[in-house]
Amino acid sequence: MRYRMEPLGNKVFVRNVDTGLMMARVREHWRRDPENKTRLGFAYLEALDESGEPLGFGVYRGTAPYLVARYEEDCGYPHFKGFPKALERDRVERLVGTKVADFVCQLLQMVLEGANGGVQFATKKKFYDLLRELLDLWDISHCGSWNAERRRSEPYFADPKPENPRLNFGGALRTYGLIELRKRFPQESDETLKHLLWWPTDMMARALDEIGMDASPYELEELAKAASNALRSRPHRAAA
Numbered sequence: 001m002r003y004r005m006e007p008l009g010n011k012v013f014v015r016n017v018d019t020g021l022m023m024a025r026v027r028e029h030w031r032r033d034p035e036n037k038t039r040l041g042f043a044y045l046e047a048l049d050e051s052g053e054p055l056g057f058g059v060y061r062g063t064a065p066y067l068v069a070r071y072e073e074d075c076g077y078p079h080f081k082g083f084p085k086a087l088e089r090d091r092v093e094r095l096v097g098t099k100v101a102d103f104v105c106q107l108l109q110m111v112l113e114g115a116n117g118g119v120q121f122a123t124k125k126k127f128y129d130l131l132r133e134l135l136d137l138w139d140i141s142h143c144g145s146w147n148a149e150r151r152r153s154e155p156y157f158a159d160p161k162p163e164n165p166r167l168n169f170g171g172a173l174r175t176y177g178l179i180e181l182r183k184r185f186p187q188e189s190d191e192t193l194k195h196l197l198w199w200p201t202d203m204m205a206r207a208l209d210e211i212g213m214d215a216s217p218y219e220l221e222e223l224a225k226a227a228s229n230a231l232r233s234r235p236h237r238a239a240a
Contacts, residue, residue, distance in 0.1 A: 003065035004145035004156055006092050012140065014045070014068040017089050023068045026061065065146040066153070073148065093157055096137055097176030101184060103130045103200050104177070134204065138169045173201050 002017040005026055013022040024045045045064060072078075106127045113119045141156035145166075155166035160175065167175060174197055181193045 001069070001148045002145050002154075003069045003148065004092075005061075005064055005140050005143055007136065007140060014064050016072075017145070020088060023072065024064070026064050062143040065143070069146050069148045090158060090160075092137070092141075093160075093172060093176050096134075096157070096172050097180035099130060099134050099137065100173050100177035100197070100200060101180035103127075103134060104181065104196050105184075106130055107199060108196075134173075138204070141169045141172070170201060170204075173197070173204070177201075 001019075003014055003023070004017060005012055006015045006022075008022070012026040014024045014026060015022050026045060045067065106123065109123055110119050110127060113123055143156070144153045145156050146152075147154050155168050157167040157169070157172035157176075159165065159167055159171075160179070174194075177197050177200075178190065178193055181188075181196065182190075185193065
């Protein structure tokens, strides 16, 4: 069985991917480490069973999937008996594809508006909203997933082909973004669509390099500034 943290609305849960069950709610908080001045993410886990007893408090957020898996194993998996396989095991993968495709379309809209008098405020706001949502997904995904059968942490995202290795955030952006863009622009070649995807994935990598792995995902102004700097510093490719 596989466990990972997944967003649902404005909340985060530890989900058993195989059954689709949300096993625990993750209440996150951040504090400064006085030794190295970085932000540390911690989690308060709330069980979603009838008792409502907490699974733990003050645990490092990256260990949440493992702790929930261990709790269920110690209890004999009481919630899974007779439960069918989940129909939406790739829910977050499809969500990433949708968001990155929306992000590409928003960038194209900004280019068009910029060439015709200036980018509108509503367009900029939508751009930053999408950026924040993608960065929130990155923040959750870099905690990985817990494979309870092999007892090890593995990359967060599944490849569309089960026989292939699992994907990190950048791989998921490119893979599932391409799948979604094919649906929206069936007349375009894969080469063109991959070129469109290069822009946001390159910009995201630059932004994440600038803010660092320890930055809180909720500091929207800092993230938006980093992304803007990355976009301005992006090298221009010569037209073919």
